[in-house]
Amino acid sequence: MPGRVPAALRRARSLASARPHLPSRLRSRRSRVLVFLGLLGPGLIAANAGNDAGGIATYSEVGAKYGYTLLWAMVLITVSLALVQRAAARMGTVTGKGLAELIRERYGIRWSAFATVSVLVANFGICISDFVGVGAALGLAGIPVQVSVPIAALGIWLIIVRGSYRSAERVFVWMTIPFFAYPVAAILAKPDWGQVGHALVVPQLHADPTFLLLFVAMAGTTITPYMQLYLQSAVVERGSTEADLPAETREAVGGAIFADVVAAFIIIATGATLYVAGIHSIGSAADAAKALEPLAGQYAELLFGVGLLGASLLAAAILPIATSYVVAESLGFEKGIGRRTEEAPVFVGLITAMIVISTIVAVIPGVPVISLLVGVQVINGVLLPINLGFIWRLARSEELMGEHRNRGPVDWVTAATVAITSTLSLILVAVTVLGL
Amino acid sequence: MAATQTRSEAVLHLSLILGGALVDSDGARLGKVDDVIVRLEGSGYPPITGFLVTVAGRQAYLPAERVATVEPRMVTLSKAKLDLRPFSRRPEEILLKHDVLDHQLINVEGARLVRANEIELARLEGWWRVVGVDTGPRGGLRRLLPKRIGGRIATGDFLDWASVEPFAGEAPAVRLRVLHPRLAKLHPAQIADLVEAASHDEGRQIIEAVGSDADLEADVFEELDARHQIEFVAERSDEEVAALLSHMAPDDAADLVAELPEARREPVTERLAPSQRRKVRALLGYDPAEAGGLMSPDFVSVYRHATVAETLDRVRRSGLPDENLATVYLMDAKHRFAGSLHLAALLRADPEGAVIDLDVEDVPHLNPEADFEEVARLMADYNLIAAPVLDSEERMIGVVTVDDVLEVLLPKGWRRRFGLLGED
Known part of the structure; x- marks a missing residue:
């Protein structure tokens, strides 16, 4: 009877060397999770998406304008970011609900609508900035934005709406690797490490309005509302349970610290090159790329361009998803992108609108790229306290979080973060409105 | 006004x-x-x-x-x-x-x-x-x-209250309610979908409500993904898990045992009834990616000289679920595999005739070590809804059904109705 193996099967066996990898029920699911999500989980992706086009522009601007003197702020912002990301990941793990969902259930439809609209506005701004980033990156290669941005937009739309988001996400993450060039460039630029150390520890203030603006922009780009929303939704989607709490906490905190170390090196690299050379303002992507010159020399622009492109695409792909999750959770629609259009018309519509409008804004000739990017971060900085306030209140709720609620120092520092960012934002609004 | x-x-x-x-x-x-x-x-x-x-x-x-x-x-x-x-x-x-x-x-x-x-x-x-x-x-x-x-x-448009079931929030007094009669009428796979889409607490409430019907609970567990299975089993004692497993199909039970933490597998398996324990142990011995790990040991086989009436009687008396009885397998005097028959063919045949005289299908079969592609190709090539698995002595030890294959073959993201960022 062994001779009964059909010819077709033998043929199939002979093709074994070229066979595609098929998942088995147990082993590979686990190994996939370990290999991919273990290394590049939502905690890391969420925080690193913050180092997008707007982030790079802001950090470069900070480094060029003030050298290392704002590094102490980066330390504070990192503590805040780590706490906030940690709270979001833990809430998702313990409750199995997204942030917008929790706001809706605890504070009613009006607050959730308010939070949703603020996130929509902020995300729209960031989305525009990331398409501008795509245009600027490809602009370094001489491709006009009128060509590059629509093509990139179409690609992102296809990836999100038509399917293989997961594999694309991996590509995007790899494309951010050129950003590791910043730490190397920072070291090669031989900064005065004594000054860097001093700046990290000793707060230094500047008495001009740009300082405040950049400070808030820095907080806004590093602690962006969509990061917490994305992280919490992703943790929920991942199906994490209380058993995963230590791992989720570690990943959220680790991702935040990692992202901010990269951000700090962007400041150091620009501080050690542009600031030292007397260039105190960045007008274009090409200016920002100069910070990479100690490492890449004449290839600095290429390196910068590839990194900026990857970072912009990553954020531009994650943003519409995070946005539609928020809308889904707060309005109570069925979630589901990557589904067929007819099953989720609201989402496909929302994503399409976001991408189309961002594309149109990004290709208008004569848009002042860097100031637009920084401006968006300012809006984010203003909207941030709303979101943070909810996270603080929800994460300390015993009814919701039980024994895993924020208590003691963690709760106090979170409260202080909310208070400080709110104050800064209000001052900024006052300064802007009064035209100081 | x-x-x-x-x-x-x-x-x-x-x-x-x-x-x-x-x-x-x-x-x-x-x-x-x-x-x-x-x-x-x-x-x-x-x-x-x-x-x-x-x-x-x-x-x-x-x-x-x-x-x-x-x-x-x-x-x-x-x-x-x-x-x-x-x-x-x-x-x-x-x-x-x-x-x-x-x-x-x-x-x-x-x-x-x-x-x-x-x-x-x-x-x-x-x-x-x-x-x-x-x-x-x-x-x-x-x-x-x-x-x-x-x-x-x-x-x-308002949904009539009769067609909705609320979750009871944090109120323990309300939680242990009987299952909504219409919720109980849903297919176990639909209930499992709801559990997967709901939050932890909401999912737990559904599972608790379903728990009043041991068979339905087992059916729902069979349909749940591994993450949720583990989540709801984690809080139960070894006895409770064993009781749950005893109501599940052996292949699904073995899968769940394999998902348990190492330290719990043996204590849980020990507490199973002897027949279920034997089947689960045997299945656990196979690689889950191969035919042995995919198969179910539940099938009906008769000697090939049995009459049609006797065979139908075996089917009638069998305690197996309907879907396991669509095909009946034949064996010779040495318990070696000798072909298969559709239930419909048996129903049409003369009850007094011997099954061997019917048009016995000479279906190809699988080794327990056959890898997943082999299983899938064989079933596709021969239009099988169930493929027999034979050991080295040609005795039939189990059957791989088409649903087991579909579950593995389903493209990423199709498995769950909700969500995008899931790990699938």
């Missing part, structure tokens, strides 16, 4: 009661209404049993017996005197605002989760009861806009 007045006598919306004034029988304002308490009784429309009110800055409970009328933005006491006490939940009571409004509900009709944007109450049998839930955008918009404008938006 007059028209609204008459209509509002018949139907009230929760958002119009909340925040409304609490007045005594003389019309003097005493405080405001914070929440409405209803009692879930069986499958009927839940009546209002009381209100949470704030009077002079303190929150208190107002039993429904002391209320004369409920109108938009006004609740009137039946007496002039106000008798307030602290609120404590009684069994079966839920708070409409705290537990239901803005929260997820199960739409039992469509087997999906919906969110309550508005709650509709009506006067039935002399008192106000919850009759429906608005899950559409209109209900949300009505509440979103200021009351003056929002109140003018026509109400959307």
Whole structure:
């Protein structure tokens, strides 16, 4: 009877060397999770998406304008970011609900609508900035934005709406690797490490309005509302349970610290090159790329361009998803992108609108790229306290979080973060409105 | 205005009661209404049993017996005197605002989760009861806009309360309720979908409710993904897990055992009934990616010289689920595999004839070590819904059914109806 193996099967066996990898029920699911999500989980992706086009522009601007003197702020912002990301990941793990969902259930439809609209506005701004980033990156290669941005937009739309988001996400993450060039460039630029150390520890203030603006922009780009929303939704989607709490906490905190170390090196690299050379303002992507010159020399622009492109695409792909999750959770629609259009018309519509409008804004000739990017971060900085306030209140709720609620120092520092960012934002609004 | 007045006598919306004034029988304002308490009784429309009110800055409970009328933005006491006490939940009571409004509900009709944007109450049998839930955008918009404008938006379609099942929030007294009769009628796979889409606490409530029917619970567990299986099994004792496993199909039970933490596998397996334990142990010995790991050891086989009537009788007396009986397998005197027969072929045949004389299908078979592709190709090439698995002595040890193969073959992301960022 062994001779009964059909010819077709033998043929199939002979093709074994070229066979595609098929998942088995147990082993590979686990190994996939370990290999991919273990290394590049939502905690890391969420925080690193913050180092997008707007982030790079802001950090470069900070480094060029003030050298290392704002590094102490980066330390504070990192503590805040780590706490906030940690709270979001833990809430998702313990409750199995997204942030917008929790706001809706605890504070009613009006607050959730308010939070949703603020996130929509902020995300729209960031989305525009990331398409501008795509245009600027490809602009370094001489491709006009009128060509590059629509093509990139179409690609992102296809990836999100038509399917293989997961594999694309991996590509995007790899494309951010050129950003590791910043730490190397920072070291090669031989900064005065004594000054860097001093700046990290000793707060230094500047008495001009740009300082405040950049400070808030820095907080806004590093602690962006969509990061917490994305992280919490992703943790929920991942199906994490209380058993995963230590791992989720570690990943959220680790991702935040990692992202901010990269951000700090962007400041150091620009501080050690542009600031030292007397260039105190960045007008274009090409200016920002100069910070990479100690490492890449004449290839600095290429390196910068590839990194900026990857970072912009990553954020531009994650943003519409995070946005539609928020809308889904707060309005109570069925979630589901990557589904067929007819099953989720609201989402496909929302994503399409976001991408189309961002594309149109990004290709208008004569848009002042860097100031637009920084401006968006300012809006984010203003909207941030709303979101943070909810996270603080929800994460300390015993009814919701039980024994895993924020208590003691963690709760106090979170409260202080909310208070400080709110104050800064209000001052900024006052300064802007009064035209100081 | 007059028209609204008459209509509002018949139907009230929760958002119009909340925040409304609490007045005594003389019309003097005493405080405001914070929440409405209803009692879930069986499958009927839940009546209002009381209100949470704030009077002079303190929150208190107002039993429904002391209320004369409920109108938009006004609740009137039946007496002039106000008798307030602290609120404590009684069994079966839920708070409409705290537990239901803005929260997820199960739409039992469509087997999906919906969110309550508005709650509709009506006067039935002399008192106000919850009759429906608005899950559409209109209900949300009505509440979103200021009351003056929002109140003018026509109400959307309300889901009848009879077709929804609320989650009970954090109220332990309400949680151990019997399963909604219509929820019990859903397919186990639909219930599993709901559990996977719901939050941890909501999923646990569904599982708890399903737990009253051991067979249904086992069916739901068979359909759950590994993550959720582990989540709900983690809190149970080894005995409870074994009891659950004993109601599951052996191949699904073996899969679940394999997902358990190392230290629990043996204690749980030991507590199984002997026959189930033997099957699970045997299945655990195979690589889950190969035919041995995919197969189920549950099938009916007869000697090839048996008569059709005898064979049908075996099928009739078998305790196996229907889907395992669609094909009957034949063996020779040495228990070696000798072909298969469709149940339909047996039904059409002369009952007195021997099965060997029928047109026995000479189906190809699999080794336990056959890898997944081999299994899938064989079944596709020969149009099989079930493929027999033979050991080295050609004795049949199990059958791989098409659903086991589909489960593995299903493209990433198709497995779950909800969500995008899932690990699949």
